[in-house]
Amino acid sequence: MAKKIKQIAIYGKGGIGKSTTTSNLSAALSELGLKVMQFGCDPKSDSTNTLRDGKYIPTVLDTLREKSAVRAHDVIFEGFNGIYCVEAGGPAPGVGCAGRGIITAVELFKQQKIFEELDLDVVIYDVLGDVVCGGFAVPIREGIAEHVFTVSSSDFMSVYASNNLFKGISKYSNSGGALLGGVIANSMGTPYSKDIIDDFVEKTHTKVVEYIPRSVTVTQSELQGKTTIEAAPNSIQAGVYRALAGKIADHTESKAPTPMEVTELREWAAKWGDYLLAVEQGKVTSQGAAI
Template identity: 40%
Template sequence: MKQIAFYGKGGIGKSTAATHVAYALANQGKTVLQVGCDPQADSTANLLAEFPKPILDVLAEHDFEYEDISVDEILIQSRRPFDNGGSVFCTEAGGPEPGVGCGGKGVIEAIKTLKHLKVFNEIKPDLVIYDILGDVVCGGFSMPIRDGYAEETYIVTSGELEALYQAVNVMGAVRRFSTRSGARLGGLVVNLRGLKDEQEIVTDFAAQMGTRIIALNPYSQLIKECGGAAKTVFEEHPDSAEAEEYRRLAATIIGGDCELGVPGTMTFEELYDWWSGYVN
């Protein structure tokens, strides 16, 4: 069983990357578990006809008594028509009500619950994908990196300053816990936003941080339309360039073709000065 994490700022396309990798591998006959780690609990929307009840909500209903919870309450198997007998199981961590509590608590409780219910032993996934909000890398959201659940971390980003700043923060978490948990960065999944010299920006950024770009996706209206219909491009446009790019990304990740490493570091001031040289 291989475990990976996709991190990215809100709206950057990390859930799109996660669901498409899951779908592509299921089409190859693999079993995938996707764990949505965002308080919005919408990570798996493109794979399901319904939203699963978040683990945190289920726990609250049972007064956080793990023994009273069944796997069926927190796990839904996608009914999409995967080829070759593959399957995707979906679960959502959830989070507290707005303005109350810590968003990262959902991640902590989700992983504890999955372990307690022995979900990994029951479904025997080939790949576990943690799809994690990366705007704030607090203790909860960094748990997959810190405690060694995510053996490989992939950052979804663009050439925009905010996205790169978030990427630097996640890289800092990987770097901090690399000795303790063996955390490694697998590379960047870049979703271009149409910024001037954006490809040059992200290429230079990857080089400076000691990593590489493993997927470079132009802005795609097709992806937006499929997401709006709660579908993947594999279902709506299987022969599209977008579908082929996600097949390549999935093959790179599952095939172990990524150059795993410990990333470099950069302060916000250094990042801003460097980035400003491109856009000003």
């Protein structure tokens, strides 16, 4: 019997650190001896850069535009510690659906049975989470990814994007779609960041998988075109990413979240806004309680 490949999808608002987190996760999983493929599903096609010294790779859609037929091996490139890197790509600017690259790439790899051929242990889909439209929802809707994780900071628009993702997961949860593994809390740099995220996951009946602090080590590493795992392997930040990788590797049970409606989410955010203003003005001295 063929071994079961763990397929996970990492979603998150653009600019929130989703690809940074994903690449460090891939690097840390590879250190555990797992065969990993990172599947970039953002039209910017920059998911795997830090696994390949900052270098871009030809995308699936770009290659298809040049050739009538494409072998999967033509668009798979090796990165740090043997990680297989793929970028789905997007359409020409102003033309077509930005999620089409995901659909096309997934179909290509399925037809050619590439995951089985490479004997992969883990496939990680790095997906833009600003909008959960048809193309970007493919890993969820089709059940391609078994477990979904969202990267979120305590900023409202990041939480809003995560809540939208929860709605997409809930919609397809009864028809074989992927389920939520949890929230990866990123850029935890202020005293209240953790409190806001903790309150959000409590309200939506999910959980935080790992808290990732804001760190200059990440910036330094990316300026070198590398992950923190590769550029600063002995750093505290690398240890955090390794802890996340251990939890993801051991993760087996995901579930449908309970997203907030827009009105409820706005009211929740407004209460936190009022609370933080009161703290800043010195009207409140204690922090840490959910509101």
